[in-house]
Amino acid sequence: MEESKTDGTELRSLIRGVIEEFVHAEQTKAEPAYKAELLDERKRREDLEKRVNDLVRENVHSRQMAEEAERGSSIRAELQRLGVAKVDLAYRAVKDDVQRRDDGQLISRSGGGEVSLRDYLKQFVQENPELLPARITGGSGMGSGPKAASNTGGFDLDKIRPGMSPEELEKVRQEISRVASLALRGM
Numbered sequence: 001m002e003e004s005k006t007d008g009t010e011l012r013s014l015i016r017g018v019i020e021e022f023v024h025a026e027q028t029k030a031e032p033a034y035k036a037e038l039l040d041e042r043k044r045r046e047d048l049e050k051r052v053n054d055l056v057r058e059n060v061h062s063r064q065m066a067e068e069a070e071r072g073s074s075i076r077a078e079l080q081r082l083g084v085a086k087v088d089l090a091y092r093a094v095k096d097d098v099q100r101r102d103d104g105q106l107i108s109r110s111g112g113g114e115v116s117l118r119d120y121l122k123q124f125v126q127e128n129p130e131l132l133p134a135r136i137t138g139g140s141g142m143g144s145g146p147k148a149a150s151n152t153g154g155f156d157l158d159k160i161r162p163g164m165s166p167e168e169l170e171k172v173r174q175e176i177s178r179v180a181s182l183a184l185r186g187m
Contacts, residue, residue: 082125085133094124
């Protein structure tokens with residue numbers, strides 16, 4: 001009986017060995033497939049990481065462009081509110097001096113510290129009055145007084161004659177001036 005027990009244990013160890021060999025052979029066969037699958041998964045993951053990084057960079061760039069556009073429009077709007085006639089010229093002069101704080105407010109850093117956008121632009125416009133519209137309209141030959149209301153009815157050329165009263169002569173001059181200014185404007 002003892003012999004049958006040892007034969008049974010040998011048989012078991014033999015079966016166990018065969019099974020282990022079989023499992024090992026199957027693992028060896030499947031291993032290249034697993035390795036190839038792992039390599040494919042790694043490549044897909046690296047491609048996805050690269051794409052995510054590209055999208056993050058693109059998003060950062062888009063945000064910077066949007067912030068720059070918003071900053072530019074804010075500066076231009078404030079310059080227009082201050083009455084600047086040459087907004088693009090003034091914008092080019094001040095755009096590099098204006099920055100955005102962490103809280104989103106537009107400021108300018110000068111010798112006195114941080115100055116709000118409105119205060120900075122007010123000071124800039126005061127220092128550069130040539131950016132404002134001309135105060136005296138017209139050119140040589142223009143009278144300095146206010147223009148009188150013109151007749152809209154027109155004037156008959158046959159009524160102009162020597163010896164007219166000064167009031168009638170003034171009306172004729174005003175009508176000629178009105179017609180000439182309309183012609184120069186292209187109306």
